[in-house]
Amino acid sequence: MSPKVPNNVAKFRKALKLSQDTLAGRLGLSVTQLSRLERGASSLTQDRIVELAKAFEIEPHELFRDASFKEKIELNLMRDVIVQLDEMIQRLGISLTSTQRGDLTIELYRLETEGLDEAQLVDHSVNLKKFEGMVKALGHLSG
Known part of the structure; x- marks a missing residue:
């Protein structure tokens, strides 16, 4: 069992009023893949972190800010x-x-x-x- 790393992907997506389907489409992911990333069930790669930060117009470290x-x-x-x-x-x-x-x-x-x-x-x-x-x-x- 691998530890989950908490992230704010869902928080930022919801703040921008984006559906999982819309964000997944922008990132070239399936809704299932995005859901797993949001829940921390799948790891975020460095490239994916950069893509998400650009999509949310934030700095990459903000995805993990407590x-x-x-x-x-x-x-x-x-x-x-x-x-x-x-x-x-x-x-x-x-x-x-x-x-x-x-x-x-x-x-x-x-x-x-x-x-x-x-x-x-x-x-x-x-x-x-x-x-x-x-x-x-x-x-x-x-x-």
Whole structure:
């Protein structure tokens, strides 16, 4: 019994709204062959990986990327934003409603991560000090 290598072929195919029949035709495969590749029951050759990457307009390594890895990174960054925002609010002695805190957390997270790719997210260190004036102004407006 050979170990299966998980891949994202089916995920990318479905994201592009392609049927197995359509993708198989583009790759010169039978639907059965494509199904086996998607399930990891058949190995992907280097040539096939390149063909799939071109068909999906992605980099070849993305076929094997673990989506939960990026999710963990993003959750850690969100946690850092929440912790730093709470510390800043306490330090500034301002009061925000739960809705304001939630909205501000989301906005600061967006500002911190805008334009960063996955590799940059891994190395990104959250520092909300640059937003202190904005948070202080919001606190004065709501106070």
